[in-house]
Amino acid sequence: MNARLRALAPYLLVLAGAAVLLWKTYHFGFTPRGDRPGPDVWPRAILLLAMLACVVRVVAVLRHPRNPDPVLIRDVMDNALAEQERAAEAAQRYPWLLGIGIALTIAYVALLGTLGFAVDTALYLAAMIRTGRYRRWPVIAAVAVAGSLVFMFVFMKIVYLSLPIGRPPFDAVSLALMQLMGIR
Amino acid sequence: MLDVLHQLGVGFLHVLAPVNFAALVVGLVVGMLVAVLPGLTLVMGVVLALPFTYGMSITPSIILLTAMYISGTYGGAITSILFRIPGEPMDVPLLWDGYAMAHAGQPAQALGWTLFAALTGGLITALVMVTLAVPFAQVALSFDSPEYFAIVLFGFTSVVALGGGSLANALISLFFGMLISTVGVDEIYGVDRFTFGTDILRDGIGYLPVMVGAYGLGEVLIRLEQGFVSPPLSGDGRIATRIPRLAEAWKLRGTFGRSSIVGVLCGVVPGAGATIASFIAYSVEAQYGKSRNLGSGIPEGIVAPQVASTASVGGHMVPLLTLGIPGSGATAVILGAFLLHGVQPGPQIFQTQALLVYAIFASVFLGVIGMGLIGYFAIRPLVKVLYLPEAIVSAFVVLFCLIGAYSEHNNITDLWMIVVFGIVGYLFERWRFPIAPMVLGCILGPIAESSYMTTMISYRNDWTVFFTRPVSATVMALSAAALLYPAYRGFRRRRAAALSASSIAP
Numbered sequence: 216m217n218a219r220l221r222a223l224a225p226y227l228l229v230l231a232g233a234a235v236l237l238w239k240t241y242h243f244g245f246t247p248r249g250d251r252p253g254p255d256v257w258p259r260a261i262l263l264l265a266m267l268a269c270v271v272r273v274v275a276v277l278r279h280p281r282n283p284d285p286v287l288i289r290d291v292m293d294n295a296l297a298e299q300e301r302a303a304e305a306a307q308r309y310p311w312l313l314g315i316g317i318a319l320t321i322a323y324v325a326l327l328g329t330l331g332f333a334v335d336t337a338l339y340l341a342a343m344i345r346t347g348r349y350r351r352w353p354v355i356a357a358v359a360v361a362g363s364l365v366f367m368f369v370f371m372k373i374v375y376l377s378l379p380i381g382r383p384p385f386d387a388v389s390l391a392l393m394q395l396m397g398i399r
Numbered sequence: 400m401l402d403v404l405h406q407l408g409v410g411f412l413h414v415l416a417p418v419n420f421a422a423l424v425v426g427l428v429v430g431m432l433v434a435v436l437p438g439l440t441l442v443m444g445v446v447l448a449l450p451f452t453y454g455m456s457i458t459p460s461i462i463l464l465t466a467m468y469i470s471g472t473y474g475g476a477i478t479s480i481l482f483r484i485p486g487e488p489m490d491v492p493l494l495w496d497g498y499a500m501a502h503a504g505q506p507a508q509a510l511g512w513t514l515f516a517a518l519t520g521g522l523i524t525a526l527v528m529v530t531l532a533v534p535f536a537q538v539a540l541s542f543d544s545p546e547y548f549a550i551v552l553f554g555f556t557s558v559v560a561l562g563g564g565s566l567a568n569a570l571i572s573l574f575f576g577m578l579i580s581t582v583g584v585d586e587i588y589g590v591d592r593f594t595f596g597t598d599i600l601r602d603g604i605g606y607l608p609v610m611v612g613a614y615g616l617g618e619v620l621i622r623l624e625q626g627f628v629s630p631p632l633s634g635d636g637r638i639a640t641r642i643p644r645l646a647e648a649w650k651l652r653g654t655f656g657r658s659s660i661v662g663v664l665c666g667v668v669p670g671a672g673a674t675i676a677s678f679i680a681y682s683v684e685a686q687y688g689k690s691r692n693l694g695s696g697i698p699e700g701i702v703a704p705q706v707a708s709t710a711s712v713g714g715h716m717v718p719l720l721t722l723g724i725p726g727s728g729a730t731a732v733i734l735g736a737f738l739l740h741g742v743q744p745g746p747q748i749f750q751t752q753a754l755l756v757y758a759i760f761a762s763v764f765l766g767v768i769g770m771g772l773i774g775y776f777a778i779r780p781l782v783k784v785l786y787l788p789e790a791i792v793s794a795f796v797v798l799f800c801l802i803g804a805y806s807e808h809n810n811i812t813d814l815w816m817i818v819v820f821g822i823v824g825y826l827f828e829r830w831r832f833p834i835a836p837m838v839l840g841c842i843l844g845p846i847a848e849s850s851y852m853t854t855m856i857s858y859r860n861d862w863t864v865f866f867t868r869p870v871s872a873t874v875m876a877l878s879a880a881a882l883l884y885p886a887y888r889g890f891r892r893r894r895a896a897a898l899s900a901s902s903i904a905p
Contacts, residue, residue, distance in 0.1 A: 225830040229571055236578070236593060245590040252855050254585035254592060257848045258578060265574035272567040313624040317822065320616065320797060324814040340794050347627050347790025358791055366798065374454045376806050 222276050230269040237262045315346050331381025331389040337363035364392070371398045403533060410757030414462065414765055422459035423762055426466025427769045428777075433467065434474025434487060435781055436792055441471035441487055442728035443614045447796065449607070449732055449739075450803040457740035458755055462762040464736055465716070468729045469763065470770040472673055472709045473517040477774075477781060480509045480701075481638065484785075489674040489708045492681040496693065496700025503696050507641040512701045514774045515643055516655075520706035521767030523659045524666065524713030529760050531667075532749075536721040539746040544857060545864050547722075548850040549874035551843045554669030554724060556881040558839050565831065566886070572832045576840025577847070579604050587852060599812050606841040607735055608804050608816035610728065613834050615800035616817055617824020619793045624825075627789040638782055640775050643698070654699045655706055657683055662707035666714015669726035669843075672835075673708040680707030713763060720744050720756060724843065728835065731842045739807075 240255040240262065247253055323339040330338070341359035349355060370376040371393065380389035393399075413419060426448075433444030445467050452460035475487040480497035493513065500509040542550075559569040582593045583603025594600040648655075658680040665676035684703035685693050693700045711727075718724045723744040725731040737744050748756055800821075804813045827834050858864045866872045 225826075225832070226571075229575075239593060243585075243590050243592060245585075245588045248588075250860055252852060252860070254588045254590045257851065258581045258592060261574050261577045261581070265571055265578070268567045268570040268574065272565070272571075275567070307626065308624050309626045310624060312626060313620055313825075316620055316623045317818075320801075320818055320821070324801070324811065324818055327811055327814070336798065340798065343794035343797065344788075344790045347623060347788075347793055349788050349790035362795060362798070366802065370802060370806070374451065374806070376453075376802075377809055378802075378805075379811070 219276065223273060226269040226272045226276075230266055230273070233262045233266045233269070237266070312346055312348075316343065319343055319346060327379050329382050330385045332378035333363050333367050333389050333392050334381065334385050336366060364396075367392065368396050368398075372396060403529065406753060406757040407529060407760060409754065410759075410761035411765070413458065413754060413758040414761045418455075419459050419462050419758065419762070422455070422463040423466050423766060423769065426463040427470040427766060427773055430467030430470035431474035431770070431773060431777075431781060432784055434471040435478055435784055436787065439792065439796060440614065440618065441468070441475070442610075442732070443618060443796070444471060445729045445732045446607075446611050446614060447799040447803060449736060450799075450806040452736050453739065453806055457737070457742055458758050460736050460740060461733060461755070461759055464729075464733045465712075465759060465762055466766045466769070468733070469521060469709070469712050469766045470773065471729075472712060473514070473705070473770055473774055474781070476513045476517070476705060477510065477778065478785060480513060481506060481782065482785070487674070489672075489677040489704070492677050492704035493701060495681075496696050496698075499694070499696030500698075500701065505696075507639045508643070508698075509696075509701060510639075510778065511641040511643055512698045513705050514640055514771060515648060516658075516702040516705035517709045517774070518767060518771040519648075519655055520659060520662055520709035521712070521770065522764070523655075523706075524663055524710040525760070525763040525767060527663050527710075528713035528716050528763065531717050532721055532756075532760075535717055536746040536749050539721050542722075542746075542870070543868075544850040544853040545868050545871040546874070548847060548854055549865060549871035549878070550669070550718075550722065550724060551847040551850065553874050553878045553881070554726065554839065554843055555836075555847070556878040557668050558836050559882070568830075568832045569836050572827065572834070573836035573840040575832075576609070576837035576842075577844040579609060579837075579841045580606070580844030581848065586849070599815075604816060604841075605807075606731065606838065607807065608813060609820050609841045610731065610838050611800045611803055612817040612820025613824030613827065613838065614728065616797055616821025617828065617834070619797050620821060620825040621828050622789065622793060627793065638779055640778055642775070647698075651698060651702055654684055654688060654702050657687065658703045658706035659710045662710025663714040665707065666711035666726065667717055668714075669718055669724055669839075672715070672727040673711045676707040676711040677704035680704050709767075716759070716763070720748060720759070721746055724846065728838055731838065734842070 237259065240259045243253070243255045245254055319339060319342050323335060327335050329335075337359045340362050341355050344355050344358065367378065371378055380386045380393070414423060429448065430441070430444060433439050433447075434441055445464055448464060448467060452463060455463075471487070472489065475485060475490040476493050476497065478484045479490040479493040480501045483494055483498045485491045485494060497509045497513060500506075500512075555573055559566065559573055578593075580603075582600055584590070584594075584601055585592055591601060661680040661683055662673075662676045665672070665679060680703040681693075681700065684699055688699050688703070690697055690699050715726045715730045718726050719730045719734060721744075723734065725734045734744065742748070742752055742755070800817055801814050804817045805811065807813060824834055826832075827837065854864060855862070864871075865875055
């Protein structure tokens with residue numbers, strides 16, 4: 216993907232999404248009440264303004280592809296933040312770590328009802344810490360198990376939060392731990 | 400005034416009750432830890448603390464979150480000065496003079512000036528908050544929907560104009576947040592908006608999942624993509640704080656005064672947070688201060704940003720308490736805590752919940768003093784937390800985010816919102832869309848819509864009412880100025896660049 220297209224992509228994406236949602240606003244099923252503004256007026260105004268902002272950026276990128284974004288605040292802040300941004304840009308990236316992190320979080324949420332909080336959380340913590348490139352397995356295991364149990368105790372016993380216990384056979388683990396901690 | 404002092408006295412007694420005092424101390428310590436810990440930000444910390452307040456009564460809840468907010472404005476300064484690692488964006492200006500002074504062999508003096516500045520800024524802001532809040536609330540009692548709409552609009556324009564970066568990107572981020580707030584069943588007509596036939600979306604999208612996802616999970620994903628690489632720590636281990644003598648501080652009274660004003664003003668304006676205050680104060684000092692050596696490690700360069708960032712806290716509490724309008728991410732979470740306990744901040748709160756309000760005021764005074772004491776005596780253990788592996792801290796941050804979202808309704812579907820907005824937060828950061836306008840749009844969007852609709856209904860679609868009522872007209876003019884000034888400045892800059900290019904060309 217060339218640089219100009221990469222710069223345009225987010226705006227084109229927002230523009231397309233806003234266009235679809237704008238179309239949706241014409242299909243809100245409601246009965247108008249006299250001359251009162253309907254429930255479509257406010258979101259439609261927001262969408263039109265968002266589209267206008269996108270068009271402005273698209274035109275700016277097309278006209279001056281090398282120009283950076285217009286910067287607003289005082290120079291001193293611009294320079295400092297730009298310096299930080301450049302440092303972040305220059306930092307090495309690990310997209311596969313990001314992919315694994317997102318996949319693990321999705322898996323954690325998806326499996327919470329099945330595995331129960333204790334088991335799911337211990338596995339998630341261990342996997343996430345390892346994904347973060349921490350390599351001492353005994354520490355990972357200890358932190359994951361202890362973290363899961365402490366969270367379970369604090370939220371179920373002290374905050375009285377009803378955390379998922381899971382489905383058979385995993386619920387047996389949760390129930391045993393709850394009994395051990397005196398959680399009813 | 401005597402009545403205010405009496406109420407404040409009662410507020411102090413209330414804060415000293417064991418539960419409230421414990422909340423204050425815990426809030427101060429955790430706020431400072433959060434600001435020091437790598438990969439954690441102040442707003443993130445306040446967000447993560449919210450679920451712990453569900454089981455508390457309202458007073459300790461608000462005291463805990465406010466104390467975190469206060470001490471968080473100081474904690475990040477320690478790492479900026481000692482290790483050149485700004486804990487928060489607001490601590491970036493401290494790198495220039497704070498780190499330079501520490502690097503020149505005076506770390507204790509640099510830390511002392513920062514602590515003294517935070518203490519002074521905090522006490523000044525607490526005084527201003529107590530003095531301003533009651534008259535502000537009395538004026539706010541006369542506000543009608545056009546004034547509320549104008550004030551919210553001003554909040555939107557100021558967060559866009561002051562946020563740094565691209566104006567268009569900030570606007571798109573703001574509109575995205577406002578659009579999120581329209582999802583669900585419309586309050587007036589009872590019509591589904593953008594629900595796509597799903598029950599999950601019919602209840603709407605609360606701003607807490609948006610905040611927790613974008614600030615919490617989103618930030619962790621960004622750091623994870625960078626492999627959790629933290630800059631190496633280069634301190635010499637001899638960490639101490641030397642508070643400046645009063646005579647030394649008196650010489651900098653102009654800096655203290657200017658920066659306090661900047662901080663409080665930036666606090667009162669919705670959208671302009673501690674970061675803006677810190678940078679503007681440094682810039683004002685560079686322009687109007689006596690010393691011309693800013694950036695070389697002088698106390699003025701430390702005092703100005705630190706006074707302003709701590710002074711902005713009390714300023715933020717004024718619109719939050721008197722209008723129910725949060726001006727920053729942290730105050731948005733505090734508003735969330737109010738609402739979760741069934742209390743709506745606004746001008747009436749001074750009548751209906753006077754004890755709570757004055758307990759909050761008193762907690763700000765005590766919090767600032769406590770911050771000073773903890774900052775002075777506990778600096779060594781505080782710095783030790785920097786050595787915690789970021790992978791472990793981040794895994795727990797995500798877990799806090801998820802449990803926080805789950806605990807609001809005991810519903811796993813809320814966790815999906817966190818995941819979605821975590822990815823949105825990551826994409827925003829990658830594509831350089833600022834997150835703050837989205838969050839503010841999401842929070843203030845419903846207030847803006849309801850005040851706009853009420854105005855239109857009450858004044859029979861006469862939109863000129865926004866410009867004919869004195870208060871709303873003035874605020875609308877300020878909003879226009881906030882948006883047009885950056886555009887004008889950009890135009891002048893481009894013209895100057897074009898002129899210099901043409902003069903260089905043969």
